[in-house]
Amino acid sequence: EAGVAQSPRYKIIEKRQSVAFWCNPISGHATLYWYQQILGQGPKLLIQFQNNGVVDDSQLPKDRFSAERLKGVDSTLKIQPAKLEDSAVYLCASSPQVNVPGNTIYFGEGSWLTVV
């Protein structure tokens, strides 16, 4: 079974520039997540989709971050304009359904962003 695919793996940009990350979840998974992992910290949820609808974006800095999952499959996360503190690994994850007990979330390898 193919895992969660993410691209690009690495990106270096200057502050105030924009960047976009792409994610393709495991086939058939209804729920898609974007997490931000800053060095030395655990992953923090930015946004959660159920199919193509947003169910939690409470920790997404909406003045600069946006995400979409138009057809309920793959997703993009955009940052514009980037700040130095956005340097982090952006993890995409997916799970089959949200209300199943013991539902496991599967993670991609992450997109490493450095803002200089």
Next chain:
Amino acid sequence: AQSVSQHNHHVILSEAASLELGCNYSYGGTVNLFWYVQYPGQHLQLLLKYFSGDPLVKGIKGFEAEFIKSKFSFNLRKPSVQWSDTAEYFCAVKRSGGYNKLIFGAGTRLAVHP
């Protein structure tokens, strides 16, 4: 707000030593509990999970964890570590049901010396 605490940020062990990594969470209701592992250069992988039943959960590679509800804890254990266990370990908690988010601890970096 719900939170997860991992007591040790860095642990250094020799091969064959026993391992216990602490994890405590703050939510008082029904929870699902997880341990994820991240080997160097790899993605987060599920080590084990608890959602109901026997509070002693066995996972992959000889790891186990015990859910103690009265202590809000879900500590990870392994009787004898190997060099290949060198990784970062994350405890995570999710309130049971609905769209509740998975909350991660800050992680524990484990280094096992041969």
